[in-house]
Amino acid sequence: MISRICKKIFLIFLLSIPVIYILLDVFVAYSRFEHDELDWNQDGIIQLSEIFQGAEIIKFSKKTDELICVYYVYSKDGLPVKEVCNPTRAE
Numbered sequence: 089m090i091s092r093i094c095k096k097i098f099l100i101f102l103l104s105i106p107v108i109y110i111l112l113d114v115f116v117a118y119s120r121f122e123h124d125e126l127d128w129n130q131d132g133i134i135q136l137s138e139i140f141q142g143a144e145i146i147k148f149s150k151k152t153d154e155l156i157c158v159y160y161v162y163s164k165d166g167l168p169v170k171e172v173c174n175p176t177r178a179e
């Protein structure tokens with residue numbers, strides 16, 4: 089009887105690991121970015137994989153006289169993901 093309960097607890101523990109991992113990735117992505125920013129390939133649709141990708145991406149911005157640009161890069165190797173530039177002044 090105890091053995092069956094231990095097996096169930098162990099199985100629940102094993103199954104909960106990927107669920108916790110997924111929830112943690114989603115939490116990290118949404119704590120770093122607005123929902124609209126998570127559209128990494130800029131096709132207008134935010135897929136689940138893009139939300140998971142958000143956990144591996146960081147952003148920084150640079151401002152010039154004419155433009156303010158936000159750069160999104162992979163935190164691991166610095167490879168670019170996307171870049172969004174807007175004029176500093178509304179015309």
Ligand SMILES: [Ca+2]
Nearest residue numbers: 127129131133
């Ligand atoms: Ca997309």
